[in-house]
Amino acid sequence: MKHVVCRTSEEPCQECLVGFGAEKIREDFPILWTKVHGKPLVYLDNAATTQKPQAVLDTLMRYYTEENSNVHRGVHFLSQVATQSYESGRTRVRQFLNASHDREIIFTRGATEGINLVAQSYGRKHLRAGDEVIVSAMEHHSNIVPWQQAAAATGAQLRYLEVADDGTLSLEQLDAELARGDVALVALTHVSNVLGTINPVAEIVHRAHDAGALALIDGAQAVPQLEVDLTAIDADFYAWTGHKALGPTGVGVLHARAELLEQMPPFLSGGDMIATVEAQSSSWNELPWKFEAGTSMIAQVVGLGAAIDYLDALGMANIRAHEHALTAYTLERLSATDGVSLFGPPSAEHRGGVVSFALEGIHPHDVAELLSRSNVCIRASHHCAQPLMRRLGVVATARASFGPYNVAADVDALIEAIERAQEVFEG
């Protein structure tokens, strides 16, 4: 076997240069200690949501048992501590992603709310009939439907970048679209949640800006596994979600340029986002709070800070190297398995830790159900990417996706479980 990927702690990972040894990392994730029917959990559904390290759980508990209080408007000591913890979460996000200003970081429920915020607040105000919004055929529904809605409300047009057979987007097509001069916004995913494709987003943003268009990047799948540098990418909007990055459910981040946020009307309105409320009109608080109406997901922001600390301590470059090695190993093993076909870029090089596949004669749902009998959790779905499914000519795929705690043994378990599923259907 060519790849030795953190198989055990005695045999540390060489391929991925990591030194962290995923077996060690597993100890930090209580759910991975669980045995189901006496066998360990093989969790390969990380693109849907990741598991949480004990450090995140401890932070949530600490918050609720030592600091819990409403933030910003409180003078008493608990509120001061809670406000400090909440706003430190923002600073931590800024540092982690190399952004410049805390006030450009807005907490949302997730990537979906972040993109909706932009589509509704920016889109409905600034898009005009005749404007083009460019998305791609590999987008998640959360980066399609809000634009359909904004287009319907404004008369703007939605155009799709095609996905090539190797799972990539064509920059030539992008240039051709941009050259028409009517593109207002380019909204693309950083990493595909189905194909794993890593798009050259810094380059895409650069070309969009050169053509006078804005760029939104959906970073939901990128932040958990790549070194993301928001200053280098230079997107006008960058949205992602905490629960896919070892953080709690219910929290996400929208990073946006302050000049744009200043021009945009508020999205949700109510407490905390106002300066003054008169009977018939109101004025808005400063950034970022103008876009954080009502009581925030305070504990979840604090928990997200702990998730970032954990990722940072592992090192995003190490995580990437590790997941890259796992992906390469998975592609190799799956290619060598009869009746399996693969979607997405053929090599692990420009691809995140996501592998979509199909088994001949077995519907993906049945694959997932049968794999679950072997404690192997994968996803079988359209993955909220129906346009991409149509492009691939399927209704759904089976998908294995990795987190920093996955090991080669998980991939071996996947392959075994696939062979067992094939036996059931052949038998």
Added chain:
Amino acid sequence: MKHVVCRTSEEPCQECLVGFGAEKIREDFPILWTKVHGKPLVYLDNAATTQKPQAVLDTLMRYYTEENSNVHRGVHFLSQVATQSYESGRTRVRQFLNASHDREIIFTRGATEGINLVAQSYGRKHLRAGDEVIVSAMEHHSNIVPWQQAAAATGAQLRYLEVADDGTLSLEQLDAELARGDVALVALTHVSNVLGTINPVAEIVHRAHDAGALALIDGAQAVPQLEVDLTAIDADFYAWTGHKALGPTGVGVLHARAELLEQMPPFLSGGDMIATVEAQSSSWNELPWKFEAGTSMIAQVVGLGAAIDYLDALGMANIRAHEHALTAYTLERLSATDGVSLFGPPSAEHRGGVVSFALEGIHPHDVAELLSRSNVCIRASHHCAQPLMRRLGVVATARASFGPYNVAADVDALIEAIERAQEVFEG
């Protein structure tokens, strides 16, 4: 002293008929065991957010360590368990509030998002120029600003019910407004977060319906302390928030009539809320999921279920009786303290567990800061109710508010701390 309110567990609460003994309840709330500067925490900021019982924290931990997974589209066993837990949270909410259908219960981040959902999805589609929206001068900003925005977008008019000197709303004025025949929606709070006023919401909804208007009730302060029966109240929309009802931050509930939800366009769009996504248009999932775009605050919904179990076990009638007794005791003690003036209904009868007050010559901020020196946490603020502050002729009030775990000793500590604050300013 007339009232003996759960002072100690040896001396159980008589006034409030409770039998539960708040001292016992305190043992369930780890944060209340904390000592700050060697003295216990006196938490009287429950209208801002409540503390969480151990049972809620345990449920969050159990969810994250045994079930954590994305819901609805997952076939593997973890996803099945998580989906089951998440949807049980919905059923639990329905039972607790005596609602009829799970599909009428939508999870939001909080009351603010719930009201915004209605104002944006219902309001912007159905309000017309010339329509009236009735709110009151005692509303929280979250039940004012979204209507200002909807009015600005549609040409509807916003009208305010006045607040009488005794802190009540006039049903006569409501009738007069309704009689004009142009009222499309009445949006009122169930319990005022400043005055404590309990509005006769079932009666108000009834009159609104008779006049052909819809009714939205903001239940953020009601659900934590009253027996709320949504079938009896019969509001078209009822919004509340989990973190004020012993639940986690980041989750709230909008209850809405299915016929209305069916007519309303989606609010946020993306994953999970669609049936099919074509390139240029999409169709929507069934209720309630049509209004739950993206990955939900799964753990928080499960935690909210545990909070409801806890409240239910105490019994909402008991909680109400207890907080009512505490409020009566507080009004009595504060009235007897020099230099204190009180806002809101003079008796505890029609009033929730919220007491706003002012100290002569001391700004509320300074009151809160000085009380915090004695470990007494109250809020000093406009409480997101600037129109009400103007009505009261102040910029802010000091506010003490109760949870089921508060005891008469907390009120005694409040009074002592007030006297100490007065000494500082007189000295």
Added chain:
Amino acid sequence: MDDLYRDFILEHYKRPRNFGELPEHDHDAHEVNPLCGDELGVQIVIADGRIADLRFQGHGCAISQAAASMASEELIGMEVDEAATLDAGWMLELLGIPVSATRRKCALLSLKVVRHALTGEGSWPGDPGN
């Protein structure tokens, strides 16, 4: 032997009965399972108040295909009034396998599309939350 993927399920999946199209028909409908995007269409011919003929078409998982196939055998010849009011229990009993909550819609898609065709009403048989 697997609980769910029993021989008869796999047999119906691999060789579904009454699949195809009926260009001449009295009723038809088409439904999607939002969980997975699976689609199923049906055409129905009525005679003397009974389902005289019926064809499904579409693709899906073993559970949904086997369910459609098995249901088709029962439905042909059934009184329309009876067919229009069949509930989730009927379908699950007919299938005779333990279907989890998540796969429920797979099992019920064929019944849903038939009800839709016969009554014009497209809700899930025995929806959760009603």
Added chain:
Amino acid sequence: MDDLYRDFILEHYKRPRNFGELPEHDHDAHEVNPLCGDELGVQIVIADGRIADLRFQGHGCAISQAAASMASEELIGMEVDEAATLDAGWMLELLGIPVSATRRKCALLSLKVVRHALTGEGSWPGDPGN
């Protein structure tokens, strides 16, 4: 003796210097503390590049009122260029008491309104997150 509510703070709070209005003035501004709704206005008279006279009006907590009162004594007579660039550090040092993060805006409201009056620019001195 309280750390924050020192004698001089309470003294300035109870008898604030330079409070009132200057109907004839060269610059004015009005600001709100979104935290609490406290409001503060200022009018400024300039002569020879210096602040010749200044009055605050409004109401607020002991910290914000004492800060305005103490600042007013320093500002009158100061060069406009200098006054326009004073930062949070200047104000906090002048106050000489430990101000928590939450009360920072109370302490800085008067400086904010002066900067606004002199420069037309209304951001908080030394905002968090910049």
